Amino acid sequence: MRLWTDTGLNGKGGAGGLLLETGSGLSFLPLPAPILEQVAAPNSDPGVTSLKLPDPHPHQKPSEPSVRETDLEVCFVCKKCRLAFPGESPLLVHQRQCYGGNQEGRGAFRIVQTGYECRSCGGERFKSAPELRRHCEGEAHLKSAAKLPPPAESPLSHEMEDVVNQITLLAARAAQEAAPERGGLDSNSNTFAERKGRFLPPPDVAQPLTSAGH
Secondary structure: OOEEEOOOOOOOOOOEEEEEEOOOOEEEEEOOHHHHHHHHOOOOOOEEEEEEOOOOOOOOOOOOOOEEEEEEEEEEEEOOOOOEEOOHHHHHHHHHHHOOOOHHHOEEEEEEEEEEEEHHHOOEEEOOHHHHHHHHOOHHHHHHHHHOOOOOOOOHHHHHHHHHHHHHHHHHHHHHHHHHHHHHHHHHHHHHHHHHHHHOOOOOOOOOOOOOOO
16 A cells, blocks of 8 residues: 655654656655545445545635636545556556456545636636635736626516516405405495394394284
């Protein structure tokens, strides 16, 4: 397993990391301990497992409207020998020999970090918030950002507003038409009850019986 510790010039222990095959030789790639622990853990599952480095500048995220966060690939690590490669193509070339006849069992770690993409400058990417800030303060970015059209309004916004206004108007008309009808019914009902009450005998008074002969 190719996990290394950079001893530095003074011979003392330093940050841990991986050996990175650059195509022109091996170099040391320092990585934080949590990532190294996941790479070192037994994991022979086929396919790609993504691991993300912690953001070193979590409180410096820019508010530029033309900028969005994106994942930038740091390296690919072979799960069998733990050798790192700067891209997927050299990893696949390596794994043809490393896995031999078991090509279906190939596996790799894809290590990424938080990056930023400036859409007003043709999708130019930056590895850190300070680097992006310097770019956004530059003259080239300010000129490109000034040429961007304002955000397009949704074509459904006006249509939805018209529908809501029509529904509100219909509801108001229905309420106005129903109000006189309810008033007329109540008035007639009360008048009828009053008139009917005049001819009803009191409930406690017995009515005299009249004979047919009188």
